[in-house]
Amino acid sequence: MISKALVTDAAIIEGILQDDDAALSRLYKLHFSMVLFFVQSNSGTEDDAKDIFQEAVIVFYEKIKAGQLELNCQIKTYLYSICRRLWLKRLSRSSRFSHGMIEDTESELAPHVDADAEQAEQNELKFEAMGNALGQLGEPCKTLLEDFYIRSMGMAEITEKFGYTNVDSAKNQKYKCLMRLKKLFFLDYQVPS
């Protein structure tokens, strides 16, 4: 049984490394109901469970991609502890009984959980702030920046797409947009000290 689970785990990690969408799907099918059950039995909704689970999966995914994952237990356990930690934190923040509630005995199980949960939260904050900033930026700045930085289009291509007279004015536009985005982003998001 255990060896089977381990095989499955290895297959999922392999799949993620190879950008296989089926691996994510598998991850979802295998583990989401567990998290859903935990969150629902702790006064949460399915949407809460979805958010929490996705945060955890993103950290997991990015750690695999970056090759930083130190997994000394099953994926199931790892995801569960992160989700649990995230959810308890969120609960304690919205609750009046906020102190000392999440002094957990389970942290021995997965020693990196705390840090990972923290990272997941920062990640979430950053993502949201960036999303907001991009939203406020408006067109065509948003698309321009996304094209350049995310879709890695060349400046020449962009000049053509947006109908600028030359590459230089496109670059100029891009610079202005970036500066505005930066301002908007840091209005929302404080770099953790």
Place this chain on the structure above:
Amino acid sequence: MSDRELLELIERYHQHQVTSAERRALEERMAADPVFAQRVREVELFTAALQNHGRQKSLRDRLNQHHQAWQQENQKVTTPPVLKRRTPVQIFMRRYAATMGVAATVAIVTVFSSLLGMEMWRSATKQQTARYVELRREVDDLKRKQNALLNTNPAVTPKASTLNPGQFSGTGFVLTSDGYFVTSYHVIEGADSLMIENKNGTKLKVEEIYSDQVRDLALLRVTDTSFTGFGKLPYSFKQKESELGERVFTLGFPREDVVFGEGTLSSKSGVYGDTASYQISIPLNPGNSGGPLLDDRGNMIGVISGKMLGVDGAAFAVKSAYLLTLLDQLPEHRLPKPISLPKVNNLAGNPRPQQLKKLQDFVYMVKVYN
């Protein structure tokens, strides 16, 4: 170099697209100028964040798709456990139900125990409103002493005034002229020694011969050596039951002096349906117990025993018939002398004051010492 060009240079530097000359220049400047180095790092972080955002966005989209797929799959199998958002009232109840339960329990217990306690206390202190009391008088020592001080002049020997007045007192009457005497059992109950004293101050020592606790009667006999006899008794004892509505009277010692009380026979049974007693409507007080109850013609028809507290005009007397059967049933050997009851009645036909004058020599206060 404009800011824009600098930014582009830095971006290229991070993407490793700079010439070695540019790189050297940049790195030298970063080493020399920490503020500049900071700026370079910030540009890198921000760019990374932006790129990261794009990556994560696509990842999230994929995850959402998976979520939808999962939802569709699971909705078929199980309708998701509908966990409704609770209303504030429900949340409140969930959070405080236990506390409220405890508080309610405490309140209920407190209320009922205090009610119960109060009830018990009340019944303990007040007792029943209507109850039977025996009319033996508990002599108030202090009062007696004060009276004695006021009444006695200094010439009287102090010995007389320090005489023990006795702890209880009641009334009794003469049964036979040769020294038999009747009172209520509860008057002499627990007595060490007994004295009888009449209105004239004649004191006689008596002893208990026989007592019947059930009928509340006691037979005494004068043991005083100086005693010569009571004289001829003016009343006789009635064997038959008297009729309702008959006028009856009694003499007794509810205080130091003899007190007359008159009324009617109001019932042929006593308290709790006791057929051995009459109910009479004579105002009686503690100390009247043991007194004789006589009818208009001067027949002894009963012995005063007690009254009902909290009920108006309800006093009780043991029927004389029971006194007579008691005397009949007495074993001979317990009696120092046979009892010869008076047969003649001298009171009949006399007006009440005359009757009382004759009677009062035969009614005594019984003093109980213990």
